[in-house]
Structures are given as structure tokens and as C-alpha cells.
Amino acid sequence: MTNIPNTFGLNVRAKIFAEYHNVDELRELLDRYQGERILHIGAGSNLLFTNDFDGVILHSAMRRCRALQEDDDHVLIEAENGVVLDELIAQLCDMGLSGMENLSYIPGEVGASAVQNVGAYGVEAKDVITEVRVLRMADKQEVVMRAEDCQYGYRSSIFKGELRDKCIVTHVTYRLNKQLDPQLDYGNLRSEVGDNPTVMDIRNAVIRIRKQKLPEVSELGSAGSFFKNPIVPREQYEAIAAQYERVPHYEQDGGVKIPAAWLIEQCGWKGKTMGGAQCYPKQPLVLVNLGNATPEDIINLAAAICQSVQDKFNITISPEVNYI
Ligand SMILES: Cc1cc2nc3c(=O)[nH]c(=O)nc-3n(C[C@H](O)[C@H](O)[C@H](O)COP(=O)(O)OP(=O)(O)OC[C@H]3O[C@@H](n4cnc5c(N)ncnc54)[C@H](O)[C@@H]3O)c2cc1C
Incomplete structure (x- = not known):
């Protein structure tokens, strides 16, 4: 039995915990553990394990990002599922690309961001996701789904509904803006950022507010x-x-x-x-x-x-x- 990472800090274990570094390794793991109960997790920051898990926990060690396309106004960035979401957002803000700054400091990984449709301060992942690439568990084929087909709603998606346990998100494509279009109407964000903020000012303000309100999972x-x-x-x-x-x-x-x-x-x-x-x-x-x-x-x-x-x-x- 192996301990399962989870931000609740609960002492829970799984029969098997397996990581993969590319989609072919993921296919091999699915073959090897056919018939077992399988759960794919990210950072375990939205999970409550009610018991030890009698099956296989899968986790991605795929952590690359690349720019797919660029025009005068936008850049399309594709990130692998195991990228830490906030590390991606920090990099994008550093490059002056806007769209995800309000999602700063949300724990977890890119794969889960597309499953959960994470949201904060008036912005949701669905506002920036254009495509989600998944591996269908039944036939191990890769399929690209457009955001419009992911049935996004408040903290919900097709991956939590009819496709739950049927596919694994492997890549997510986000569309970022070169021009800042600040979304400051939620909570006290506007007063916290001050006048004429940059994308980095907004990220920093979001992080400051979150730190005042939310416990650091490393401490609590x-x-x-x-x-x-x-x-x-x-x-x-x-x-x-x-x-x-x-x-x-x-x-x-x-x-x-x-x-x-x-x-x-x-x-x-x-x-x-x-x-x-x-x-x-x-x-x-x-x-x-x-x-x-x-x-x-x-x-x-x-x-x-x-x-x-x-x-x-x-x-x-x-x-x-x-x-x-
Ligand atoms: C302190 C704190 C603050 C938070 N603040 C916010 C917030 O402001 N807004 C918000 O929306 N959420 C927030 N969350 C919740 C959490 O950060 C998100 O739900 C996040 O998306 C979970 O990511 P994870 O990688 O930890 O996923 P996990 O918790 O490991 O998994 C979440 C779900 O996604 C599934 N899953 C994970 N990866 C994949 C994959 N590649 N393919 C298919 N299914 C997958 C899992 O099976 C599970 O059902 C917060 C959590 C904490 C601890």
C-alpha cells in the first residue's frame, strides 16, 4: 500500500500508485492494470478519500507546455496535464499574457483544471480553454474535444458527468490575450489592485487576498x-x-x-x-x-x-x- 497525496492531509493509502511520463506509458499502465479499479488524480486538492483505495491511483509526470499558435491578439498555449496550474499562470503573467491571472494560486494541476472548470474572482477555466485532449480508457485512443463540447458549468464538466472514469485528460489548450482585459468586478479585487494594473499586479493582488482568507495547505x-x-x-x-x-x-x-x-x-x-x-x-x-x-x-x-x-x-x- 502507498500513501495517496491529498491536501486534506488525511492518512489514506492505495493498493498501487503509478506515474507516467508520456501517453504511451499511460496506455501501458491501463493495459497492465486492466480489471482494477482506476482513479486518475492531480495534486489531490479537491479529493476526500473516505477510505483506503483498493485499486490503482494514476498520476501524470508530464509537465511540458508549448505555444501552438499566435496572432496579433492571442496566443494558444498547450499544457500537459501534470503541469502545476499556478506555475503555468505565473509564467504566462510574466510574459504579459492575460486571461488566467484571476485563477492565480488555485492549487492543482492542468488536467484537473479542465475537469473541475476551476474558477475564482469572476473567471473560470472554461473562459480560456479552447480544446481538451483526452485518452479514452476503453480503446486507448486520443480524442480532441472542443471546449463547447465539454459541457462546462459551475465547477462541472462532461468529465465529471457522462465521461467520468471513461477518459483521462492529457493536454489542455488555453487561449491567452496579448492585451489585458482586466476582470475586477468580483469581491474586493478592484480596490486591491489600484489604478491601471498590469497582469502581474492582478495576479499579485489575487494571491494577497487568497492568502488572507484561505489556509495554506502545507500548514492546515x-x-x-x-x-x-x-x-x-x-x-x-x-x-x-x-x-x-x-x-x-x-x-x-x-x-x-x-x-x-x-x-x-x-x-x-x-x-x-x-x-x-x-x-x-x-x-x-x-x-x-x-x-x-x-x-x-x-x-x-x-x-x-x-x-x-x-x-x-x-x-x-x-x-x-x-x-x-
Ligand atoms: C486551499 C485551496 C483553495 C482552492 N481554491 C479553489 C478556487 O479558488 N477555485 C476552484 O475552482 N478550486 C479551488 N480549489 C480546489 C482545487 O484546487 C481544484 O479543484 C483543482 O482543480 C484540483 O486540482 P488537482 O490537480 O488537485 O485535482 P485532484 O483533486 O487530484 O482531482 C480532482 C478531480 O479531477 C479528476 N482528475 C484529475 N486529473 C485528471 C485527469 N488528468 N483526467 C481526468 N480526471 C482527472 C480526479 O479524479 C478528481 O475527480 C482549492 C483547493 C484548495 C486546497
Whole structure:
């Protein structure tokens, strides 16, 4: 058994952990472990292992990037799945290329960015992804999928839906802008960056804000936001707004998105602990491992939080974190 890397810092193990350096090696591993339960992971920053994993964990050691195409306005960059997303963004910002700066400091790797449709500060991976190359597990053929065919939604994609466990993302192509088109309307980003920011100013501001709010996983285990922000019908939002002063909210997809952090805080969970798990005091959307949490501690805390949001607001909040 081998320890599985996961940013929650949970002590969980897999029967086999295997890394590959190119797509042919990946094919060989799929052949070798045919019939086994297989899970491909990235940095393990959005996973909650509920138990040891009785199967094969695959991880990519492919870490190259290349420019595919360039015109007066844009550059297409293709990155391999094992590239650390924030290292890629740092490089792009350094080159003055814009589009991903708001996604700075999100943990994890390129492959998962296309699976999760990661998002922060008003930008989502889908805004910059043009194509995703995958290896179909059934016939081990490579297929290129256009972003329009990836069914992107809020923290979701076809890879979390009908293609879950059926293909492995191997390469992602992003389209970057040569001209900066700053997206500063989310949260306090505009006031943090100041006037006439460069792409690097925006990256640095995002990192500063994130460091104030989110725990460093090297110090306190977590998987970032544990729950998705629910989108409720306008009437339901209005009923809540009539009872509380200043309910934070955003119009989205014909409904109203209410931050799950606000709902959780209203239920009194901020800072509460259950076993070794805690609802993080600075950002109640994050559940942390205080050092000796077991998977059950986190599962129990998450379930109790969900139940009280359901009871108090009649809103179902669902996990963003993948339970394995
Ligand atoms: C402190 C902290 C802050 C965070 N902040 C944000 C944030 O602001 N916004 C946000 O969106 N997320 C955030 N996250 C969540 C996390 O960073 C993202 O979900 C990230 O994309 C996960 O990347 P990973 O490489 O760790 O993937 P993993 O957690 O290892 O895997 C995630 C999922 O993708 C699948 N997967 C991984 N690689 C592949 C592949 N190559 N092919 C097919 N499937 C694959 C896995 O099976 C799993 O289902 C945060 C997490 C932490 C710990």
C-alpha cells in the first residue's frame, strides 16, 4: 500500500500508485492494470478519500507546455496535464499574457483544471480553454474535444458527468490575450489592485487576498471550498432577504447565487470543530484538518453543516469536493 497525496492531509493509502511520463506509458499502465479499479488524480486538492483505495491511483509526470499558435491578439498555449496550474499562470503573467491571472494560486494541476472548470474572482477555466485532449480508457485512443463540447458549468464538466472514469485528460489548450482585459468586478479585487494594473499586479493582488482568507495547505490541510454556492429561485432569495439584513447574492443562470459561506455562518458553524475537523474561522466554506482528522471527522462535519443549512433555509448545499 502507498500513501495517496491529498491536501486534506488525511492518512489514506492505495493498493498501487503509478506515474507516467508520456501517453504511451499511460496506455501501458491501463493495459497492465486492466480489471482494477482506476482513479486518475492531480495534486489531490479537491479529493476526500473516505477510505483506503483498493485499486490503482494514476498520476501524470508530464509537465511540458508549448505555444501552438499566435496572432496579433492571442496566443494558444498547450499544457500537459501534470503541469502545476499556478506555475503555468505565473509564467504566462510574466510574459504579459492575460486571461488566467484571476485563477492565480488555485492549487492543482492542468488536467484537473479542465475537469473541475476551476474558477475564482469572476473567471473560470472554461473562459480560456479552447480544446481538451483526452485518452479514452476503453480503446486507448486520443480524442480532441472542443471546449463547447465539454459541457462546462459551475465547477462541472462532461468529465465529471457522462465521461467520468471513461477518459483521462492529457493536454489542455488555453487561449491567452496579448492585451489585458482586466476582470475586477468580483469581491474586493478592484480596490486591491489600484489604478491601471498590469497582469502581474492582478495576479499579485489575487494571491494577497487568497492568502488572507484561505489556509495554506502545507500548514492546515483542506480541499479549499468544501461546498458549492447554491443558486436558488428569486422568490426564495427574496424571502430570505426579507428576514436578514444584507444577504450577499449574485444574479446567475436565471436564479440568485447565495454564498454558501454566508449560509453556514448564519447557522453558527464558523470555528466549530468535530473530532479533528474544523469549519475554518476565517472562511466557513472551508473545512480543515486540525492535524489528526480522520475521513469520518470531515464527513460528519460536512453532513452536519448541510443538515443545518437545510433545516434553517430549506437550501441544499452540495459538496464541491469529490468524495472517493
Ligand atoms: C486551499 C485551496 C483553495 C482552492 N481554491 C479553489 C478556487 O479558488 N477555485 C476552484 O475552482 N478550486 C479551488 N480549489 C480546489 C482545487 O484546487 C481544484 O479543484 C483543482 O482543480 C484540483 O486540482 P488537482 O490537480 O488537485 O485535482 P485532484 O483533486 O487530484 O482531482 C480532482 C478531480 O479531477 C479528476 N482528475 C484529475 N486529473 C485528471 C485527469 N488528468 N483526467 C481526468 N480526471 C482527472 C480526479 O479524479 C478528481 O475527480 C482549492 C483547493 C484548495 C486546497
